[in-house]
Amino acid sequence: MRYVIEDVNDPRLDDVRNLKKSDAHGEGLVIGEGPIIVERLLASAYPTRCIVGFKAKIDTYLSQHEVPDDVPIYEVTRDMLTEVAGFDMHRGLLASADRLDAWSVDEVIEGAxxxxxxEGVGDHENIGGIFRNAAGMDVDGVLLGSGTADPLYRRSVRVSMGHVLRLPWARFEGGYTNWQHKLAKLSDAGFRLVSLTPSEDAVHLAQALKGAEKVALLVGAEGPGLTEHAMKATDVRARIPMAPGTDSLNVATSAAIAFYERQRSLLDF
Structure with missing residues:
Protein backbone atom coordinates (compact mmCIF):
# COMPACT_ATOMS: atom_id res chain seq x y z
CA MET A 1 0.00 0.00 0.00
CA ARG A 2 1.06 3.54 -0.72
CA TYR A 3 0.63 6.33 1.81
CA VAL A 4 1.25 10.08 1.65
CA ILE A 5 2.94 11.33 4.82
CA GLU A 6 2.82 15.02 5.71
CA ASP A 7 4.26 15.06 9.25
CA VAL A 8 8.03 14.65 9.73
CA ASN A 9 7.33 13.22 13.19
CA ASP A 10 5.17 10.41 11.83
CA PRO A 11 6.53 7.21 13.47
CA ARG A 12 6.23 5.37 10.17
CA LEU A 13 9.35 7.26 9.10
CA ASP A 14 11.42 6.12 12.07
CA ASP A 15 13.34 3.54 10.02
CA VAL A 16 14.98 6.34 8.02
CA ARG A 17 15.33 8.87 10.81
CA ASN A 18 18.79 10.27 11.68
CA LEU A 19 20.57 7.98 9.24
CA LYS A 20 24.01 9.40 9.94
CA LYS A 21 23.64 8.49 13.60
CA SER A 22 22.36 4.99 12.91
CA ASP A 23 25.14 4.42 10.38
CA ALA A 24 27.79 5.48 12.85
CA HIS A 25 26.49 3.18 15.55
CA GLY A 26 25.38 0.26 13.40
CA GLU A 27 21.88 0.21 14.76
CA GLY A 28 19.54 -2.48 13.68
CA LEU A 29 18.42 -2.12 10.11
CA VAL A 30 19.69 -2.43 6.57
CA ILE A 31 19.16 0.73 4.49
CA GLY A 32 19.19 0.68 0.69
CA GLU A 33 19.49 3.99 -1.21
CA GLY A 34 18.48 4.53 -4.81
CA PRO A 35 16.34 2.49 -7.23
CA ILE A 36 19.01 -0.11 -8.08
CA ILE A 37 19.80 -0.91 -4.47
CA VAL A 38 16.13 -0.85 -3.46
CA GLU A 39 15.48 -3.42 -6.18
CA ARG A 40 18.34 -5.61 -4.92
CA LEU A 41 17.16 -5.26 -1.35
CA LEU A 42 13.66 -6.40 -2.32
CA ALA A 43 15.16 -9.36 -4.19
CA SER A 44 17.40 -10.35 -1.27
CA ALA A 45 16.65 -12.54 1.73
CA TYR A 46 16.53 -9.48 4.00
CA PRO A 47 12.88 -8.80 4.98
CA THR A 48 11.95 -5.39 3.58
CA ARG A 49 10.10 -3.19 6.07
CA CYS A 50 9.20 -0.16 3.96
CA ILE A 51 10.04 2.06 1.01
CA VAL A 52 10.27 5.84 1.38
CA GLY A 53 10.61 8.32 -1.45
CA PHE A 54 9.57 11.36 -3.43
CA LYS A 55 6.42 11.09 -5.52
CA ALA A 56 8.20 11.20 -8.89
CA LYS A 57 10.77 8.61 -7.81
CA ILE A 58 8.10 6.27 -6.49
CA ASP A 59 6.01 6.69 -9.65
CA THR A 60 8.98 5.82 -11.85
CA TYR A 61 9.99 2.86 -9.72
CA LEU A 62 6.49 1.39 -9.63
CA SER A 63 6.18 1.76 -13.41
CA GLN A 64 9.17 -0.55 -13.79
CA HIS A 65 9.07 -2.85 -10.77
CA GLU A 66 6.62 -4.74 -8.62
CA VAL A 67 6.59 -4.28 -4.87
CA PRO A 68 5.09 -6.96 -2.62
CA ASP A 69 1.71 -6.02 -1.18
CA ASP A 70 3.00 -6.34 2.39
CA VAL A 71 5.70 -3.68 1.91
CA PRO A 72 4.30 -0.21 2.67
CA ILE A 73 5.39 2.71 0.47
CA TYR A 74 5.62 6.12 2.13
CA GLU A 75 5.53 9.21 -0.09
CA VAL A 76 7.25 12.32 1.29
CA THR A 77 8.65 15.60 -0.05
CA ARG A 78 12.36 16.19 -0.49
CA ASP A 79 12.40 18.75 2.33
CA MET A 80 10.67 16.30 4.66
CA LEU A 81 13.09 13.50 3.90
CA THR A 82 16.04 15.86 4.38
CA GLU A 83 14.77 16.75 7.82
CA VAL A 84 13.98 13.17 8.78
CA ALA A 85 17.16 11.54 7.44
CA GLY A 86 19.46 14.33 8.60
CA PHE A 87 20.89 15.19 5.17
CA ASP A 88 19.71 15.74 1.60
CA MET A 89 18.65 12.31 0.33
CA HIS A 90 18.83 13.42 -3.32
CA ARG A 91 18.42 9.89 -4.68
CA GLY A 92 14.80 10.23 -3.64
CA LEU A 93 14.12 6.56 -2.93
CA LEU A 94 15.24 4.28 -0.14
CA ALA A 95 14.13 1.18 1.69
CA SER A 96 14.70 -0.41 5.07
CA ALA A 97 14.97 -4.08 5.95
CA ASP A 98 15.55 -6.24 8.98
CA ARG A 99 18.99 -7.71 9.43
CA LEU A 100 19.65 -11.42 9.23
CA ASP A 101 22.37 -13.49 10.82
CA ALA A 102 25.47 -13.74 8.65
CA TRP A 103 26.45 -17.01 7.04
CA SER A 104 28.80 -19.29 8.94
CA VAL A 105 32.42 -19.55 7.81
CA ASP A 106 31.76 -23.14 6.75
CA GLU A 107 28.82 -22.05 4.59
CA VAL A 108 30.91 -19.42 2.83
CA ILE A 109 33.74 -21.88 2.18
CA GLU A 110 31.55 -24.71 0.91
CA GLY A 111 31.72 -24.94 -2.87
CA ALA A 112 33.84 -21.79 -3.18
CA GLU A 119 41.61 -7.79 8.10
CA GLY A 120 41.24 -4.46 9.88
CA VAL A 121 39.31 -2.77 7.05
CA GLY A 122 37.34 -0.22 9.00
CA ASP A 123 36.35 2.17 6.22
CA HIS A 124 32.78 1.45 5.14
CA GLU A 125 33.35 2.71 1.61
CA ASN A 126 36.34 0.43 1.11
CA ILE A 127 34.30 -2.51 2.37
CA GLY A 128 31.50 -1.66 -0.02
CA GLY A 129 33.96 -1.27 -2.88
CA ILE A 130 35.50 -4.67 -2.19
CA PHE A 131 32.08 -6.32 -2.14
CA ARG A 132 31.13 -4.64 -5.42
CA ASN A 133 34.40 -5.66 -7.07
CA ALA A 134 34.08 -9.20 -5.72
CA ALA A 135 30.57 -9.57 -7.08
CA GLY A 136 31.61 -8.22 -10.47
CA MET A 137 34.63 -10.52 -10.77
CA ASP A 138 33.10 -13.80 -9.68
CA VAL A 139 34.51 -14.03 -6.17
CA ASP A 140 32.42 -16.58 -4.29
CA GLY A 141 32.39 -15.06 -0.82
CA VAL A 142 33.90 -12.68 1.71
CA LEU A 143 35.39 -13.48 5.12
CA LEU A 144 36.05 -10.83 7.77
CA GLY A 145 38.95 -10.89 10.19
CA SER A 146 39.56 -8.85 13.31
CA GLY A 147 39.00 -5.11 13.08
CA THR A 148 36.84 -5.20 9.95
CA ALA A 149 33.70 -3.07 10.18
CA ASP A 150 30.13 -4.19 9.60
CA PRO A 151 29.44 -4.58 5.86
CA LEU A 152 25.74 -3.84 6.40
CA TYR A 153 26.34 -0.23 7.40
CA ARG A 154 24.46 2.15 5.13
CA ARG A 155 27.54 3.46 3.31
CA SER A 156 28.86 -0.04 2.69
CA VAL A 157 25.55 -1.12 1.21
CA ARG A 158 25.45 1.99 -0.97
CA VAL A 159 29.01 1.72 -2.29
CA SER A 160 28.60 -2.01 -2.92
CA MET A 161 25.55 -1.16 -5.08
CA GLY A 162 23.64 -3.66 -2.94
CA HIS A 163 25.92 -6.60 -3.72
CA VAL A 164 26.70 -7.00 -0.03
CA LEU A 165 23.08 -8.18 0.23
CA ARG A 166 23.65 -11.17 -2.03
CA LEU A 167 27.30 -12.19 -1.69
CA PRO A 168 27.89 -14.71 1.13
CA TRP A 169 30.00 -13.37 3.98
CA ALA A 170 30.97 -14.40 7.48
CA ARG A 171 33.19 -13.21 10.31
CA PHE A 172 36.03 -15.19 11.86
CA GLU A 173 36.00 -15.37 15.63
CA GLY A 174 38.96 -14.12 17.61
CA GLY A 175 40.86 -10.92 18.32
CA TYR A 176 43.79 -9.03 16.88
CA THR A 177 46.47 -11.62 17.67
CA ASN A 178 44.56 -14.89 17.37
CA TRP A 179 41.83 -14.70 14.71
CA GLN A 180 44.43 -15.78 12.16
CA HIS A 181 44.43 -19.31 13.60
CA LYS A 182 40.99 -19.74 12.02
CA LEU A 183 42.59 -19.45 8.58
CA ALA A 184 43.64 -23.08 9.02
CA LYS A 185 40.06 -23.93 8.08
CA LEU A 186 40.74 -22.54 4.63
CA SER A 187 44.00 -24.42 4.31
CA ASP A 188 42.25 -27.62 5.34
CA ALA A 189 39.68 -27.01 2.60
CA GLY A 190 42.43 -26.81 -0.03
CA PHE A 191 42.77 -23.04 -0.42
CA ARG A 192 46.06 -21.36 -1.19
CA LEU A 193 46.22 -18.35 1.13
CA VAL A 194 47.72 -15.29 -0.54
CA SER A 195 48.61 -12.11 1.37
CA LEU A 196 48.59 -8.87 -0.61
CA THR A 197 51.46 -6.61 0.46
CA PRO A 198 53.59 -3.93 -1.21
CA SER A 199 56.75 -5.47 0.23
CA GLU A 200 59.53 -5.88 -2.31
CA ASP A 201 60.24 -9.30 -0.84
CA ALA A 202 56.82 -10.55 -1.98
CA VAL A 203 56.43 -12.45 -5.24
CA HIS A 204 54.56 -11.12 -8.25
CA LEU A 205 50.83 -11.62 -7.83
CA ALA A 206 50.54 -13.66 -11.02
CA GLN A 207 53.23 -16.03 -9.76
CA ALA A 208 51.48 -16.43 -6.40
CA LEU A 209 48.22 -17.44 -8.08
CA LYS A 210 49.61 -19.71 -10.78
CA GLY A 211 48.30 -23.26 -10.66
CA ALA A 212 46.03 -22.78 -7.63
CA GLU A 213 42.61 -24.41 -7.88
CA LYS A 214 41.32 -22.60 -4.80
CA VAL A 215 42.53 -19.22 -3.59
CA ALA A 216 41.82 -16.97 -0.61
CA LEU A 217 43.15 -13.42 -1.08
CA LEU A 218 43.93 -11.49 2.10
CA VAL A 219 43.76 -7.69 2.15
CA GLY A 220 44.39 -5.27 5.01
CA ALA A 221 43.50 -1.76 6.05
CA GLU A 222 44.60 1.43 4.31
CA GLY A 223 48.04 2.37 5.58
CA PRO A 224 49.06 -0.45 7.92
CA GLY A 225 47.97 -3.26 5.63
CA LEU A 226 47.90 -6.84 6.87
CA THR A 227 49.40 -7.66 10.24
CA GLU A 228 52.46 -9.86 10.43
CA HIS A 229 50.30 -12.36 12.35
CA ALA A 230 47.98 -12.66 9.36
CA MET A 231 50.71 -12.90 6.75
CA LYS A 232 52.51 -15.63 8.69
CA ALA A 233 49.30 -17.68 8.52
CA THR A 234 49.28 -17.57 4.70
CA ASP A 235 51.11 -19.63 2.11
CA VAL A 236 52.61 -16.80 0.07
CA ARG A 237 53.02 -13.03 0.12
CA ALA A 238 52.22 -11.35 -3.19
CA ARG A 239 52.61 -7.84 -4.55
CA ILE A 240 51.14 -5.82 -7.37
CA PRO A 241 54.04 -4.27 -9.33
CA MET A 242 54.07 -0.50 -8.86
CA ALA A 243 55.61 2.34 -10.85
CA PRO A 244 58.66 4.07 -9.36
CA GLY A 245 57.78 6.63 -6.72
CA THR A 246 54.59 4.84 -5.64
CA ASP A 247 54.19 2.14 -3.06
CA SER A 248 50.55 1.06 -2.82
CA LEU A 249 46.99 1.42 -4.07
CA ASN A 250 43.67 1.90 -2.35
CA VAL A 251 42.66 -1.41 -0.79
CA ALA A 252 39.49 -1.78 -2.89
CA THR A 253 41.51 -1.06 -6.04
CA SER A 254 44.19 -3.56 -5.03
CA ALA A 255 41.54 -6.16 -4.38
CA ALA A 256 39.97 -5.55 -7.81
CA ILE A 257 43.33 -6.07 -9.51
CA ALA A 258 43.85 -9.26 -7.53
CA PHE A 259 40.38 -10.53 -8.49
CA TYR A 260 41.12 -9.86 -12.15
CA GLU A 261 44.48 -11.60 -11.94
CA ARG A 262 42.74 -14.53 -10.28
CA GLN A 263 40.32 -14.75 -13.21
CA ARG A 264 43.27 -14.77 -15.61
CA SER A 265 44.95 -17.56 -13.65
CA LEU A 266 41.85 -19.72 -14.00
CA LEU A 267 42.20 -19.68 -17.78
CA ASP A 268 44.94 -22.30 -17.33
CA PHE A 269 42.46 -24.80 -15.88
Missing amino acids: QTLVVM
Whole structure:
Protein backbone atom coordinates (compact mmCIF):
# COMPACT_ATOMS: atom_id res chain seq x y z
CA MET A 1 0.00 0.00 0.00
CA ARG A 2 1.06 3.54 -0.72
CA TYR A 3 0.63 6.33 1.81
CA VAL A 4 1.25 10.08 1.65
CA ILE A 5 2.94 11.33 4.82
CA GLU A 6 2.82 15.02 5.71
CA ASP A 7 4.26 15.06 9.25
CA VAL A 8 8.03 14.65 9.73
CA ASN A 9 7.33 13.22 13.19
CA ASP A 10 5.17 10.41 11.83
CA PRO A 11 6.53 7.21 13.47
CA ARG A 12 6.23 5.37 10.17
CA LEU A 13 9.35 7.26 9.10
CA ASP A 14 11.42 6.12 12.07
CA ASP A 15 13.34 3.54 10.02
CA VAL A 16 14.98 6.34 8.02
CA ARG A 17 15.33 8.87 10.81
CA ASN A 18 18.79 10.27 11.68
CA LEU A 19 20.57 7.98 9.24
CA LYS A 20 24.01 9.40 9.94
CA LYS A 21 23.64 8.49 13.60
CA SER A 22 22.36 4.99 12.91
CA ASP A 23 25.14 4.42 10.38
CA ALA A 24 27.79 5.48 12.85
CA HIS A 25 26.49 3.18 15.55
CA GLY A 26 25.38 0.26 13.40
CA GLU A 27 21.88 0.21 14.76
CA GLY A 28 19.54 -2.48 13.68
CA LEU A 29 18.42 -2.12 10.11
CA VAL A 30 19.69 -2.43 6.57
CA ILE A 31 19.16 0.73 4.49
CA GLY A 32 19.19 0.68 0.69
CA GLU A 33 19.49 3.99 -1.21
CA GLY A 34 18.48 4.53 -4.81
CA PRO A 35 16.34 2.49 -7.23
CA ILE A 36 19.01 -0.11 -8.08
CA ILE A 37 19.80 -0.91 -4.47
CA VAL A 38 16.13 -0.85 -3.46
CA GLU A 39 15.48 -3.42 -6.18
CA ARG A 40 18.34 -5.61 -4.92
CA LEU A 41 17.16 -5.26 -1.35
CA LEU A 42 13.66 -6.40 -2.32
CA ALA A 43 15.16 -9.36 -4.19
CA SER A 44 17.40 -10.35 -1.27
CA ALA A 45 16.65 -12.54 1.73
CA TYR A 46 16.53 -9.48 4.00
CA PRO A 47 12.88 -8.80 4.98
CA THR A 48 11.95 -5.39 3.58
CA ARG A 49 10.10 -3.19 6.07
CA CYS A 50 9.20 -0.16 3.96
CA ILE A 51 10.04 2.06 1.01
CA VAL A 52 10.27 5.84 1.38
CA GLY A 53 10.61 8.32 -1.45
CA PHE A 54 9.57 11.36 -3.43
CA LYS A 55 6.42 11.09 -5.52
CA ALA A 56 8.20 11.20 -8.89
CA LYS A 57 10.77 8.61 -7.81
CA ILE A 58 8.10 6.27 -6.49
CA ASP A 59 6.01 6.69 -9.65
CA THR A 60 8.98 5.82 -11.85
CA TYR A 61 9.99 2.86 -9.72
CA LEU A 62 6.49 1.39 -9.63
CA SER A 63 6.18 1.76 -13.41
CA GLN A 64 9.17 -0.55 -13.79
CA HIS A 65 9.07 -2.85 -10.77
CA GLU A 66 6.62 -4.74 -8.62
CA VAL A 67 6.59 -4.28 -4.87
CA PRO A 68 5.09 -6.96 -2.62
CA ASP A 69 1.71 -6.02 -1.18
CA ASP A 70 3.00 -6.34 2.39
CA VAL A 71 5.70 -3.68 1.91
CA PRO A 72 4.30 -0.21 2.67
CA ILE A 73 5.39 2.71 0.47
CA TYR A 74 5.62 6.12 2.13
CA GLU A 75 5.53 9.21 -0.09
CA VAL A 76 7.25 12.32 1.29
CA THR A 77 8.65 15.60 -0.05
CA ARG A 78 12.36 16.19 -0.49
CA ASP A 79 12.40 18.75 2.33
CA MET A 80 10.67 16.30 4.66
CA LEU A 81 13.09 13.50 3.90
CA THR A 82 16.04 15.86 4.38
CA GLU A 83 14.77 16.75 7.82
CA VAL A 84 13.98 13.17 8.78
CA ALA A 85 17.16 11.54 7.44
CA GLY A 86 19.46 14.33 8.60
CA PHE A 87 20.89 15.19 5.17
CA ASP A 88 19.71 15.74 1.60
CA MET A 89 18.65 12.31 0.33
CA HIS A 90 18.83 13.42 -3.32
CA ARG A 91 18.42 9.89 -4.68
CA GLY A 92 14.80 10.23 -3.64
CA LEU A 93 14.12 6.56 -2.93
CA LEU A 94 15.24 4.28 -0.14
CA ALA A 95 14.13 1.18 1.69
CA SER A 96 14.70 -0.41 5.07
CA ALA A 97 14.97 -4.08 5.95
CA ASP A 98 15.55 -6.24 8.98
CA ARG A 99 18.99 -7.71 9.43
CA LEU A 100 19.65 -11.42 9.23
CA ASP A 101 22.37 -13.49 10.82
CA ALA A 102 25.47 -13.74 8.65
CA TRP A 103 26.45 -17.01 7.04
CA SER A 104 28.80 -19.29 8.94
CA VAL A 105 32.42 -19.55 7.81
CA ASP A 106 31.76 -23.14 6.75
CA GLU A 107 28.82 -22.05 4.59
CA VAL A 108 30.91 -19.42 2.83
CA ILE A 109 33.74 -21.88 2.18
CA GLU A 110 31.55 -24.71 0.91
CA GLY A 111 31.72 -24.94 -2.87
CA ALA A 112 33.84 -21.79 -3.18
CA GLN A 113 36.83 -21.49 -5.48
CA THR A 114 37.83 -17.87 -4.81
CA LEU A 115 37.42 -15.95 -1.55
CA VAL A 116 38.59 -12.63 -0.19
CA VAL A 117 39.52 -12.13 3.46
CA MET A 118 39.62 -8.63 4.99
CA GLU A 119 41.61 -7.79 8.10
CA GLY A 120 41.24 -4.46 9.88
CA VAL A 121 39.31 -2.77 7.05
CA GLY A 122 37.34 -0.22 9.00
CA ASP A 123 36.35 2.17 6.22
CA HIS A 124 32.78 1.45 5.14
CA GLU A 125 33.35 2.71 1.61
CA ASN A 126 36.34 0.43 1.11
CA ILE A 127 34.30 -2.51 2.37
CA GLY A 128 31.50 -1.66 -0.02
CA GLY A 129 33.96 -1.27 -2.88
CA ILE A 130 35.50 -4.67 -2.19
CA PHE A 131 32.08 -6.32 -2.14
CA ARG A 132 31.13 -4.64 -5.42
CA ASN A 133 34.40 -5.66 -7.07
CA ALA A 134 34.08 -9.20 -5.72
CA ALA A 135 30.57 -9.57 -7.08
CA GLY A 136 31.61 -8.22 -10.47
CA MET A 137 34.63 -10.52 -10.77
CA ASP A 138 33.10 -13.80 -9.68
CA VAL A 139 34.51 -14.03 -6.17
CA ASP A 140 32.42 -16.58 -4.29
CA GLY A 141 32.39 -15.06 -0.82
CA VAL A 142 33.90 -12.68 1.71
CA LEU A 143 35.39 -13.48 5.12
CA LEU A 144 36.05 -10.83 7.77
CA GLY A 145 38.95 -10.89 10.19
CA SER A 146 39.56 -8.85 13.31
CA GLY A 147 39.00 -5.11 13.08
CA THR A 148 36.84 -5.20 9.95
CA ALA A 149 33.70 -3.07 10.18
CA ASP A 150 30.13 -4.19 9.60
CA PRO A 151 29.44 -4.58 5.86
CA LEU A 152 25.74 -3.84 6.40
CA TYR A 153 26.34 -0.23 7.40
CA ARG A 154 24.46 2.15 5.13
CA ARG A 155 27.54 3.46 3.31
CA SER A 156 28.86 -0.04 2.69
CA VAL A 157 25.55 -1.12 1.21
CA ARG A 158 25.45 1.99 -0.97
CA VAL A 159 29.01 1.72 -2.29
CA SER A 160 28.60 -2.01 -2.92
CA MET A 161 25.55 -1.16 -5.08
CA GLY A 162 23.64 -3.66 -2.94
CA HIS A 163 25.92 -6.60 -3.72
CA VAL A 164 26.70 -7.00 -0.03
CA LEU A 165 23.08 -8.18 0.23
CA ARG A 166 23.65 -11.17 -2.03
CA LEU A 167 27.30 -12.19 -1.69
CA PRO A 168 27.89 -14.71 1.13
CA TRP A 169 30.00 -13.37 3.98
CA ALA A 170 30.97 -14.40 7.48
CA ARG A 171 33.19 -13.21 10.31
CA PHE A 172 36.03 -15.19 11.86
CA GLU A 173 36.00 -15.37 15.63
CA GLY A 174 38.96 -14.12 17.61
CA GLY A 175 40.86 -10.92 18.32
CA TYR A 176 43.79 -9.03 16.88
CA THR A 177 46.47 -11.62 17.67
CA ASN A 178 44.56 -14.89 17.37
CA TRP A 179 41.83 -14.70 14.71
CA GLN A 180 44.43 -15.78 12.16
CA HIS A 181 44.43 -19.31 13.60
CA LYS A 182 40.99 -19.74 12.02
CA LEU A 183 42.59 -19.45 8.58
CA ALA A 184 43.64 -23.08 9.02
CA LYS A 185 40.06 -23.93 8.08
CA LEU A 186 40.74 -22.54 4.63
CA SER A 187 44.00 -24.42 4.31
CA ASP A 188 42.25 -27.62 5.34
CA ALA A 189 39.68 -27.01 2.60
CA GLY A 190 42.43 -26.81 -0.03
CA PHE A 191 42.77 -23.04 -0.42
CA ARG A 192 46.06 -21.36 -1.19
CA LEU A 193 46.22 -18.35 1.13
CA VAL A 194 47.72 -15.29 -0.54
CA SER A 195 48.61 -12.11 1.37
CA LEU A 196 48.59 -8.87 -0.61
CA THR A 197 51.46 -6.61 0.46
CA PRO A 198 53.59 -3.93 -1.21
CA SER A 199 56.75 -5.47 0.23
CA GLU A 200 59.53 -5.88 -2.31
CA ASP A 201 60.24 -9.30 -0.84
CA ALA A 202 56.82 -10.55 -1.98
CA VAL A 203 56.43 -12.45 -5.24
CA HIS A 204 54.56 -11.12 -8.25
CA LEU A 205 50.83 -11.62 -7.83
CA ALA A 206 50.54 -13.66 -11.02
CA GLN A 207 53.23 -16.03 -9.76
CA ALA A 208 51.48 -16.43 -6.40
CA LEU A 209 48.22 -17.44 -8.08
CA LYS A 210 49.61 -19.71 -10.78
CA GLY A 211 48.30 -23.26 -10.66
CA ALA A 212 46.03 -22.78 -7.63
CA GLU A 213 42.61 -24.41 -7.88
CA LYS A 214 41.32 -22.60 -4.80
CA VAL A 215 42.53 -19.22 -3.59
CA ALA A 216 41.82 -16.97 -0.61
CA LEU A 217 43.15 -13.42 -1.08
CA LEU A 218 43.93 -11.49 2.10
CA VAL A 219 43.76 -7.69 2.15
CA GLY A 220 44.39 -5.27 5.01
CA ALA A 221 43.50 -1.76 6.05
CA GLU A 222 44.60 1.43 4.31
CA GLY A 223 48.04 2.37 5.58
CA PRO A 224 49.06 -0.45 7.92
CA GLY A 225 47.97 -3.26 5.63
CA LEU A 226 47.90 -6.84 6.87
CA THR A 227 49.40 -7.66 10.24
CA GLU A 228 52.46 -9.86 10.43
CA HIS A 229 50.30 -12.36 12.35
CA ALA A 230 47.98 -12.66 9.36
CA MET A 231 50.71 -12.90 6.75
CA LYS A 232 52.51 -15.63 8.69
CA ALA A 233 49.30 -17.68 8.52
CA THR A 234 49.28 -17.57 4.70
CA ASP A 235 51.11 -19.63 2.11
CA VAL A 236 52.61 -16.80 0.07
CA ARG A 237 53.02 -13.03 0.12
CA ALA A 238 52.22 -11.35 -3.19
CA ARG A 239 52.61 -7.84 -4.55
CA ILE A 240 51.14 -5.82 -7.37
CA PRO A 241 54.04 -4.27 -9.33
CA MET A 242 54.07 -0.50 -8.86
CA ALA A 243 55.61 2.34 -10.85
CA PRO A 244 58.66 4.07 -9.36
CA GLY A 245 57.78 6.63 -6.72
CA THR A 246 54.59 4.84 -5.64
CA ASP A 247 54.19 2.14 -3.06
CA SER A 248 50.55 1.06 -2.82
CA LEU A 249 46.99 1.42 -4.07
CA ASN A 250 43.67 1.90 -2.35
CA VAL A 251 42.66 -1.41 -0.79
CA ALA A 252 39.49 -1.78 -2.89
CA THR A 253 41.51 -1.06 -6.04
CA SER A 254 44.19 -3.56 -5.03
CA ALA A 255 41.54 -6.16 -4.38
CA ALA A 256 39.97 -5.55 -7.81
CA ILE A 257 43.33 -6.07 -9.51
CA ALA A 258 43.85 -9.26 -7.53
CA PHE A 259 40.38 -10.53 -8.49
CA TYR A 260 41.12 -9.86 -12.15
CA GLU A 261 44.48 -11.60 -11.94
CA ARG A 262 42.74 -14.53 -10.28
CA GLN A 263 40.32 -14.75 -13.21
CA ARG A 264 43.27 -14.77 -15.61
CA SER A 265 44.95 -17.56 -13.65
CA LEU A 266 41.85 -19.72 -14.00
CA LEU A 267 42.20 -19.68 -17.78
CA ASP A 268 44.94 -22.30 -17.33
CA PHE A 269 42.46 -24.80 -15.88
